[in-house]
Amino acid sequence: MFKKTFMGGLLLVGGLFFLLLKGIAGFMEMDFEAADLTLExxxxxxxxxxxxxxxxxxxxxxxxxxxxAPLYVLLIAMGIFLLILGGIMDK
Structure with a gap:
């Protein structure tokens, strides 16, 4: 149970980190290509x-x-899913 919540938190933080780097690169008028990676x-x-x-x-x-979908969207979505799943299974 704790593993799902922990992994969900890590994925969520990773996705938000990529989103933050993408935002910073946008302000610097640079292209942060790692955040735009897709599974395809x-x-x-x-x-x-x-x-x-x-x-x-x-x-x-x-x-x-x-x-x-961009990598940061997948990481955030999986993080939220695992946090919800961990919260449901914890009860």
Whole structure:
């Protein structure tokens, strides 16, 4: 239980850290490319062929949204999910 909450907190802090660095880079008129990484950019294209084979279009759209989301969004979302899950399972 504590592990889920702890990992959720770490992921949330990591995502907020990337967002902070992206904001600072924006003020400095620089491009902080690490925050704009996506799963699609990190995973080879041949490994992502399963997305096109999903049976329903809504599943394909959801998978595309996850694959195209910036890294900081994924970290924050997973952090919040794990914090909520840890809070529910703690009771």
């Amino acid at each position: 950019a990190m995973i080879p294209a041949e490994r992502l062929a399963w997305v096109d084979r999903l049976p329903w279009e809504i599943l394909q759209t959801a998978a595309d949204a996850v694959l195209l």
